[in-house]
Amino acid sequence: AREFGSSLVLRAGWMGAVPVVLAKDSGGRADWYALAPGRAPKNLTHALAAPPGPLAALSAATGVHVVLGAGFYTQGYQDAATLALPVEALADIVTAQVEEGAWG
Numbered sequence: 001a002r003e004f005g006s007s008l009v010l011r012a013g014w015m016g017a018v019p020v021v022l023a024k025d026s027g028g029r030a031d032w033y034a035l036a037p038g039r040a041p042k043n044l045t046h047a048l049a050a051p052p053g054p055l056a057a058l059s060a061a062t063g064v065h066v067v068l069g070a071g072f073y074t075q076g077y078q079d080a081a082t083l084a085l086p087v088e089a090l091a092d093i094v095t096a097q098v099e100e101g102a103w104g
Helices: 053-062 087-100
Strands: 002-004 007-011 019-024 030-034
Touching: none
Parallel strands: none
Antiparallel strands: 002 007, 007 019, 019 030
């Protein structure tokens, strides 16, 4: 990750070579944008609600950015091993991500 002014730029494995930037729009809201060459920036998080007050306050007080949720994408984005899991196993994974943190 690199900081450029008030923006944070990083590369996300799931985005391939396309850099992702955290930037504020003219209204002051910060969102993540994909910066694909030859294309207008694509807002990746515009449909998400603004963070709840207590979470935003905690983030501001600690300097920790909350950027990960727990759960799974739709079927078209899953590998065969994940698709073969029973619902109970998926629920256990999501519960562990919330209670213990993602990936341990």
